[in-house]
Amino acid sequence: MTLGGARQQLDLDVLGRQMYACIEELYPLCRSITGDGVRETLRRIGRHFPLTLHEVPTGVPVFDWTVPNEWNIRDAWVKSGSGERVVDFRKSNLHVVSYSVPVRARMALAELKERLHSLPESPDRIPYRTSYYRETWGFCLTQRQLDALPDAAYEVCIDSSLVPGSLSYGECYLPGETADEVLVSCHICHPSLANDNLAGVAVATFLGEILSRVSLRCSYRLLFIPGTIGSLTWLSRNEANLHRIKAGLVLTGLGDPGTPTYKKSRRGNAAIDRAATHVLKSHAGARSVEFSPYGYDERQYCSPGFDLPVGCLMRTPHGQYPEYHTSGDNLDFVRPASLADSLAVALDIFHVLEDDKAYLSTNPKGEPQLGRRGLYRAMGGLSDVGAHEMAMLWVLNLSDGRHRLLEIAERSGYPFDVVQRMARMLMEHGLLHEIGSAVSNG
Ligand code: ZN
Numbered sequence: 423m424t425l426g427g428a429r430q431q432l433d434l435d436v437l438g439r440q441m442y443a444c445i446e447e448l449y450p451l452c453r454s455i456t457g458d459g460v461r462e463t464l465r466r467i468g469r470h471f472p473l474t475l476h477e478v479p480t481g482v483p484v485f486d487w488t489v490p491n492e493w494n495i496r497d498a499w500v501k502s503g504s505g506e507r508v509v510d511f512r513k514s515n516l517h518v519v520s521y522s523v524p525v526r527a528r529m530a531l532a533e534l535k536e537r538l539h540s541l542p543e544s545p546d547r548i549p550y551r552t553s554y555y556r557e558t559w560g561f562c563l564t565q566r567q568l569d570a571l572p573d574a575a576y577e578v579c580i581d582s583s584l585v586p587g588s589l590s591y592g593e594c595y596l597p598g599e600t601a602d603e604v605l606v607s608c609h610i611c612h613p614s615l616a617n618d619n620l621a622g623v624a625v626a627t628f629l630g631e632i633l634s635r636v637s638l639r640c641s642y643r644l645l646f647i648p649g650t651i652g653s654l655t656w657l658s659r660n661e662a663n664l665h666r667i668k669a670g671l672v673l674t675g676l677g678d679p680g681t682p683t684y685k686k687s688r689r690g691n692a693a694i695d696r697a698a699t700h701v702l703k704s705h706a707g708a709r710s711v712e713f714s715p716y717g718y719d720e721r722q723y724c725s726p727g728f729d730l731p732v733g734c735l736m737r738t739p740h741g742q743y744p745e746y747h748t749s750g751d752n753l754d755f756v757r758p759a760s761l762a763d764s765l766a767v768a769l770d771i772f773h774v775l776e777d778d779k780a781y782l783s784t785n786p787k788g789e790p791q792l793g794r795r796g797l798y799r800a801m802g803g804l805s806d807v808g809a810h811e812m813a814m815l816w817v818l819n820l821s822d823g824r825h826r827l828l829e830i831a832e833r834s835g836y837p838f839d840v841v842q843r844m845a846r847m848l849m850e851h852g853l854l855h856e857i858g859s860a861v862s863n864g
Contacts, residue, residue: 426773426842428636429766438762441624445677445761448620449753452515455554455611455648456492456589463610464592467627467646471634477588484658487651490554492587493521500534500561501577508571509561515613516749518580520552522559525580531573540565547748550615554651557584564749589655592646594630598638604775605670605732606630607719611648616756618740618747621677625765629673632769639776640668653719657728669694669775670732672720676764677756678745680738681707688713688724692731696828697774701767704837708767711739735768774838778828781821781845781854789818795851809836814844821845821854 448466453459464475482489498511498518511517519539537560541549545565553560559580592610608626612619623646630644647653657664670687671694682705684698690713702708713733715721717740723732737760745751783790792798798811807815816834817827827845831838848854 423636425633425636425638425769425776428632429769429773432632432766432769434762434766435758437628437765438758441628441761441765442677442756442758444624444627445616445620445756446753448623449614449616450515452495452613453611453619454493454520454552454613455651456490456587457494459613460590460610460648463623464590464646467592467623470627471594471630473592473594473630473644473646476591476593478591478655478659479588480586482655484651484654487654489589489655490651491584492589493582493584495522495580495582498522498561498580498582499578501579502572503574503576508576509563509567514548514749516548516550516615517562518582519558519560519562520550520613521554521584522580522582523557523584524582525559525578528575528577530575531571534576534578537561537578538563538568540568541748544744544748544750547745547750550612550747550749589648589651591648591652591656593656594634594644596630596633596638596642596644598641600639600641601666602640602668603666604640604642604772605645605667605723605730606642606673607645607647607653607670607723607732608673609649609652609718610646611652614749615747615751616753617675617678617745617751619674621675621756621761621764622673624761625676625768626673628765629768633772641666643667647719649719650722653722657722664728664730667730667732669697670723670730671698671768671771672718672723672732672734673736673768674718674734675736675738675740677761678737678743679757679760680743681705681709682764682767683708683736683739684710685717685720685734685736685739686710686713687720687731687733688729689731692733693775693778693828694731694733694771696832697778698733698735698771700828700831700838701770701774705767735764735771737764774828777838777842778826780823780826780857781817781849782823782857783818783821784853784855786822789815790853795853797847797851810840810844812836813840814848817841817844817848818853823857
């Protein structure tokens with residue numbers, strides 16, 4: 423079955439609930455850019471389709487960066503004089519600054535406060551903080567927790583390790599008829615955050631599961647990687663094959679209640695940019711925005727030395743919702759319906775990439791007589807032409823071998839699906855034949 427065919431048979435309500443369950447399962451794991459939380463996450467994703475786990479040792483240079491030490495954490499707390507855990511890693515892994523070095527100390531509140539991070543403007547939320555490339559330690563807590571700490575001595579413990587190990591990432595290659603590759607990339611380095619991280623992971627996981635069951639024209643490569651250092655590591659190990667990538671999507675923030683946003687690749691007019699913009703046009707509230715050198719791993723894929731045709735699919739952009747990078751980005755914030763809608767949008771975009779073919783009219787001199795073939799309404803003289811007939815005329819007119827279906831859809835204003843259906847019908851009547859099908863580079 424083709425991707426377009428499979429897409430029509432999907433039960434999106436069921437898939438939305440399954441993706442939500444996937445997020446619930448992965449939510450408690452303490453992920454970071456390296457460590458056992460990432461490995462366990464990858465192991466669980468690998469139950470859905472064949473995922474290869476790669477390990478790259480600490481110290482390996484990747485462009486201007488180096489694979490860092492591996493971080494693992496078992497427990498962490500701040501205890502009051504009575505031995506009560508006033509900040510407790512077991513309650514939320516956001517309580518510890520990610521990549522904190524191990525510490526065991528006693529200190530007064532004033533000294534401890536220099537290590538505490540809170541959000542005065544959101545007093546009930548724990549902030550998410552990291553310190554990957556500077557060795558330090560710290561705790562994050564709600565402003566209310568902080569305000570409630572009496573001026574006394576505290577015992578602090580971070581039972582972590584930051585030592586040479588490796589960086590882990592997951593990769594799945596699904597071969598299609600052609601070597602043209604579509605890259606799907608998501609970051610797996612955030613701990614208990616549901617939208618920024620896990621929603622993208624869940625959508626990518628179910629995309630992988632669906633793509634692995636259908637026959638594909640393009641080949642697909644799914645990457646589950648730690649942000650920045652993971653994409654840089656993958657790029658440095660695969661530089662010789664990057665020319666195969668004809669399109670790509672970074673998936674992130676796909677479960678919040680907002681509407682879809684597509685951020686274009688640096689090229690701005692690549693096949694993926696045109697396909698995504700076209701799909702989102704018929705989606706209420708959705709929008710395409712221009713490239714900017716900030717955001718997620720598209721920053722690396724679209725750096726000038728690579729300039730890959732990779733865009734970013736999300737819902738509300740990062741930083742534009744108050745729950746972003748706080749404990750407010752939790753299981754209540756993501757919705758099965760948003761996840762299902764995001765999956766549908768991604769599949770619709772890939773469907774366009776899969777089926778964007780050029781056709782040649784077998785009857786280019788004048789219009790073929792459609793009525794005789796039962797393709798045109800019997801009654802003449804009506805003032806408006808039906809939508810399907812109009813789409814059919816567009817397909818016939820532009821099928822000179824130089825225009826593909828997406829271009830016909832863009833120019834005619836009809837959805838890709840309708841244009842494709844018309845092309846198929848005209849083929850069945852011998853009025854078109856298919857030529858060329860490689861992914862265009864815009
Ligand atoms: Zn983030």
